[in-house]
Structures are given as C-alpha cells and as structure tokens.
Amino acid sequence: MRVWAALRAAGTAPGAFRERFEFGGRDVASWFPRHMAKGLRQMRLALRRADCLVEVHDRRHIPLSGRNPALQEALGIRPHVLVLNKVDLADPRRQPVLEQLRQQGCSHVVFTDCQRDVNVKKVVPMVARLVADGPRYHRAESSEHNILVIGVPNVGKSSLINSLRRLHLKKGKATAVGGEPGITKAVLSRIQVCEKPLMYLVDTPGVLPPRLGDVETGMKLALCGAIRDHLVGEDIMADYLLYTLNKQQQFRYVQRYGLAQPCDHIEPLLKHVALSQGRTQKVKVLTGTGNVNMMMLNYPAAAYEFLRDFRAGRLGRVTLD
Numbered sequence: 460m461r462v463w464a465a466l467r468a469a470g471t472a473p474g475a476f477r478e479r480f481e482f483g484g485r486d487v488a489s490w491f492p493r494h495m496a497k498g499l500r501q502m503r504l505a506l507r508r509a510d511c512l513v514e515v516h517d518r519r520h521i522p523l524s525g526r527n528p529a530l531q532e533a534l535g536i537r538p539h540v541l542v543l544n545k546v547d548l549a550d551p552r553r554q555p556v557l558e559q560l561r562q563q564g565c566s567h568v569v570f571t572d573c574q575r576d577v578n579v580k581k582v583v584p585m586v587a588r589l590v591a592d593g594p595r596y597h598r599a600e601s602s603e604h605n606i607l608v609i610g611v612p613n614v615g616k617s618s619l620i621n622s623l624r625r626l627h628l629k630k631g632k633a634t635a636v637g638g639e640p641g642i643t644k645a646v647l648s649r650i651q652v653c654e655k656p657l658m659y660l661v662d663t664p665g666v667l668p669p670r671l672g673d674v675e676t677g678m679k680l681a682l683c684g685a686i687r688d689h690l691v692g693e694d695i696m697a698d699y700l701l702y703t704l705n706k707q708q709q710f711r712y713v714q715r716y717g718l719a720q721p722c723d724h725i726e727p728l729l730k731h732v733a734l735s736q737g738r739t740q741k742v743k744v745l746t747g748t749g750n751v752n753m754m755m756l757n758y759p760a761a762a763y764e765f766l767r768d769f770r771a772g773r774l775g776r777v778t779l780d
C-alpha cells in the first residue's frame with residue numbers, strides 16, 4: 460500500500476515517518492545542525508541592532524510552516540515585512556488569505572520572484588516607511604536603516620539581498636546563493652542594498668525550530684528544500700510529492716515521464732522517471748556462462764530527479780499548504 464495512503468488511513472504516521480520526524484524526546488542536536496544553533500544565538504544578538512525585520516518565506520508553503528518561535532518573539536517588538544518569495548513556482552489559483560496572515564502578525568506583505576527581480580523594488584519603500592513611522596530604537600540621530608533578513612533555509616534570503624543590490628545599486632552578488640539548505644552558515648556583516656535611503660541588510664542562516672510539530676509540516680519543508688533530503692529520505696519525499704500532486708490534480712508529470720495516465724503508486728512512477736530521464740545503471744551479473752552486463756533502473760536517482768523537477772517548477776506550479 461502507498462505509504463501516504465497508509466498514513467491517511469491510520470490517521471497517524473507509519474513507523475518510518477515517526478523515526479525521521481518526531482524529534483520530541485530525542486536528542487535535538489542529532490538533527491538540529493550546529494550551525495543553526497549558533498546562527499540562532501547570533502541572530503538574537505543582531506536583532507538588538509535591527510531597525511526592522513524582513514522575514515522571507517517560500518510562497519509555496521503558507522501558512523508559514525516551520526516558522527521559528529524564537530524569532531516570532533521578536534516580531535512584536537520590531538517593524539516587520541513578510542516577503543513571500545518564489546511566486547513563480549507557486550500555484551496562482553491558491554492565493555494566501557491576507558486576513559490569516561494579518562492574524563499571524565504579518566500586515567506588510569510583498570510577493571516576489573528574486574531570480575527575476577519581480578516586485579523586489581517594493582521592499583525598500585515599505586521598510587523605509589515602517590521605520591520612519593515607528594520609534595527609532597538606536598541611533599535616533601542616524602539616517603541609516605539596519606535590517607535583519609530572517610527565514611527558514613533555502614527560501615531565498617540571500618537571493619533577495621542580491622536582487623536588491625542589483626536593482627538599487629547596480630551591483631553584483633554580495634552573498635552566496637545555492638539550491639541546498641544551509642548555504643549561509645553565519646550571520647554576515649552588513650550589506651548595503653540602497654543609497655537613498657541608506658539601507659543595510661544583514662543576511663542570516665536559515666533556522667528551523669528544533670521541533671517541527673507534525674509530519675506534514677516537515678514533509679512540506681523538505682520538499683521545498685529547507686531540510687536536507689538525506690535526513691528525510693528521497694524515497695519517502697517522492698511518495699509524499701506524488702500524493703500532493705494527485706490531491707491537487709496537478710498531472711503534468713504524466714506527460715513529462717511518458718505515463719498513460721495519472722498513477723497512485725510511487726514505484727511505477729519512478730520506473731517511468733528512470734526510463735525517460737536515463738536514470739539507469741550498468742551492473743555485472745554472474746550467470747552460468749560468465750559475467751553479463753545488465754541495465755538496472757536506479758530508483759534512488761529517479762526519486763531525486765522527481766524532486767528536482769518539482770523544485771524547478773517542471774511539474775507545474777504547486778502550493779503545498
């Protein structure tokens with residue numbers, strides 16, 4: 460039976476999921492990477508010097524899965540802008556309910572695509588207005604704006620900073636960007652993103668809460684690349700992805716992998732992925748007449764390919780929440 464079908468039927472997570480996701484009672488350090496713990500400490504210090512927080516989220520998983528409670532404490536004290544990034548990958552039919560976001564303390568929201576600089580120009584004026592309207596916590600005489608950029612791993616925090624520099628200063632990359640979570644490992648020094656008003660952004664490492672709450676939140680974060688694949692398992696993530704695509708009637712995978720119709724089981728799908736994307740491997744098999752080279756389907760590579768296609772938007776625009 461499909462793992463996710465079993466999960467639904469039982470109303471609970473099968474053993475494998477619990478093992479990988481229910482961290483309660485286990486040593487948090489065993490999965491909470493050291494750089495996150497360090498990053499969180501550094502961020503708390505940097506928060507004291509910040510005039511405003513810019514919280515970046517992946518538009519595909521609203522309402523704000525995996526938001527860090529430690530950072531939420533700070534949101535009430537500092538002005539706050541929510542950037543919902545990667546709009547190009549999200550399903551335009553599934554719009555977030557702004558009222559719900561407001562209830563979560565997010566009244567100032569910008570929808571961006573930082574790869575193509577879409578809407579990014581709205582961020583600076585919004586931040587400047589909020590800082591001007593609120594009390595100045597530091598350097599009341601200074602016209603500088605110091606902004607802390609926060610968010611879970613891989614949502615596009617560094618991309619936002621680079622995009623702002625491109626647009627306002629016509630300058631190149633100042634901070635590293637990558638498809639894997641955990642590219643930014645420490646709170647970095649201030650990076651100028653605008654001249655008028657003079658604005659500096661501080662990039663921070665993506666930090667997840669030590670306990671993710673429930674299995675599906677963990678799955679959504681993993682699909683969006685916030686948790687390293689091997690910690691969850693590409694096979695289980697692929698299964699959850701197929702379940703999600705079918706539930707949302709997003710059947711672009713059928714054509715991409717040459718299937719005759721949508722399918723509900725991960726094994727036949729991965730077989731088609733492996734065949735259509737060339738994910739095969741040669742193995743030597745010992746037979747009665749000697750060694751024979753045989754082509755085998757590489758299922759782990761096919762699962763990884765399936766996840767990569769989703770993340771690149773090749774399976775359609777999908778919103779997970």
Ligand SMILES: Nc1nc2c(ncn2[C@@H]2O[C@H](COP(=O)(O)OP(=O)(O)OP(=O)(O)O)[C@@H](O)[C@H]2O)c(=O)[nH]1
Binds near residue numbers: 546636643
């Ligand atoms: N399609 C799309 N991809 C994006 C967008 N913004 C960022 N990316 C990609 O998402 C990946 C992660 O971007 P980063 O800017 O490194 O994310 P980050 O939040 O700084 O990551 P950490 O350092 O791990 O916390 C990269 O492959 C980016 O190219 C976007 O708006 N649309």
